[in-house]
Amino acid sequence: MADALPSLRETLDAHGLLAKKSFGQHFLLDLNVTRKIVRYAGPFEGRAVIEVGPGPGGLTRAILESDAGKVVLVEKDPRFIPLLSELDDGSGRLTIVEGDALNVREAQLVEGPAHLVSNLPYNVGTPLLIKWLTGPWTPCALTLMFQKEVAERIVAAPGDDAYGRLAVITQAVAEARIVMHLPAAAFTPPPKVASAVVHVVPLADRPSPERLKKLERVTAAAFGQRRKMLRSSLKQLGGGDLCEAAGIEPDARAEVIDIAGFLRLADALK
Numbered sequence: 001m002a003d004a005l006p007s008l009r010e011t012l013d014a015h016g017l018l019a020k021k022s023f024g025q026h027f028l029l030d031l032n033v034t035r036k037i038v039r040y041a042g043p044f045e046g047r048a049v050i051e052v053g054p055g056p057g058g059l060t061r062a063i064l065e066s067d068a069g070k071v072v073l074v075e076k077d078p079r080f081i082p083l084l085s086e087l088d089d090g091s092g093r094l095t096i097v098e099g100d101a102l103n104v105r106e107a108q109l110v111e112g113p114a115h116l117v118s119n120l121p122y123n124v125g126t127p128l129l130i131k132w133l134t135g136p137w138t139p140c141a142l143t144l145m146f147q148k149e150v151a152e153r154i155v156a157a158p159g160d161d162a163y164g165r166l167a168v169i170t171q172a173v174a175e176a177r178i179v180m181h182l183p184a185a186a187f188t189p190p191p192k193v194a195s196a197v198v199h200v201v202p203l204a205d206r207p208s209p210e211r212l213k214k215l216e217r218v219t220a221a222a223f224g225q226r227r228k229m230l231r232s233s234l235k236q237l238g239g240g241d242l243c244e245a246a247g248i249e250p251d252a253r254a255e256v257i258d259i260a261g262f263l264r265l266a267d268a269l270k
């Protein structure tokens with residue numbers, strides 16, 4: 001399989017497949033790198049894996065070498081479907097879906113728990129993460145590539161400069177950690193920014209959709225004016241009274257409130 005990768009690069013050239021900027025295409029063509037990502041994502045122990053945005057299939061090849069059960073690919077760019085079909089050994093293990101991951105209903109693609117692995121297009125990374133963590137279908141684990149700064153915003157702790165809405169919403173429903181850093185040079189063509197792989201495991205006991213909606217309202221207001229004291233930034237939602245009902249110091253700023261504190265503020269909302 002390792003020998004196949006130079007030919008993957010050659011295949012791209014032979015097919016005249018240039019990366020499209022509009023699809024956020026930056027490819028991983030080194031199987032050593034894609035295998036490492038898949039090691040962080042697994043073990044899969046026969047569970048299904050959905051890969052979003054397989055492109056020419058560098059990450060797909062590593063997934064197919066692993067202990068994944070069913071492997072489902074969702075790719076928006078039709079140019080890659082013939083290349084991906086060449087990875088199908090006819091056993092029924094691989095399913096290729098041409099479509100937009102933002103609109104796909106994953107529950108219709110897999111039965112039972114499934115992992116999600118993706119070198120995500122940067123422009124849809126955050127909406128997809130929120131869709132998978134707060135939507136009706138949630139994977140048992142997600143291993144996703146993000147722009148380094150976005151990865152830092154996902155895993156940030158109270159007091160960090162990067163701590164904000166994305167950290168609170170993600171960590172209210174999941175445990176998230178950065179498992180790998182990748183320089184721009186690891187990709188073809190190289191993006192302008194460095195990247196990081198984030199491994200996310202949804203909590204068994206996640207807040208209800210209603211509670212999450214309230215959390216989104218509170219965090220939008222609190223971080224919308226992050227330099228202000230909460231009594232002021234949360235004025236429209238109850239200000240100092242809301243803080244007191246939640247046991248939060250009204251003179252504190254959003255950046256120091258932990259996840260439990262934000263959940264208490266959400267619960268205190270009328």
Ligand SMILES: C[S@@+](CC[C@H](N)C(=O)[O-])C[C@H]1O[C@@H](n2cnc3c(N)ncnc32)[C@H](O)[C@@H]1O
Nearest residue numbers: 023026027028053054055076077100101119121
């Ligand atoms: C950063 S490239 C990664 C390609 C491949 N996984 C790799 O590592 O070499 C992102 C891929 O996602 C695809 N893509 C972009 N937007 C998408 C969407 N909304 N749904 C599904 N695939 C998408 C692109 O066409 C591209 O193949």
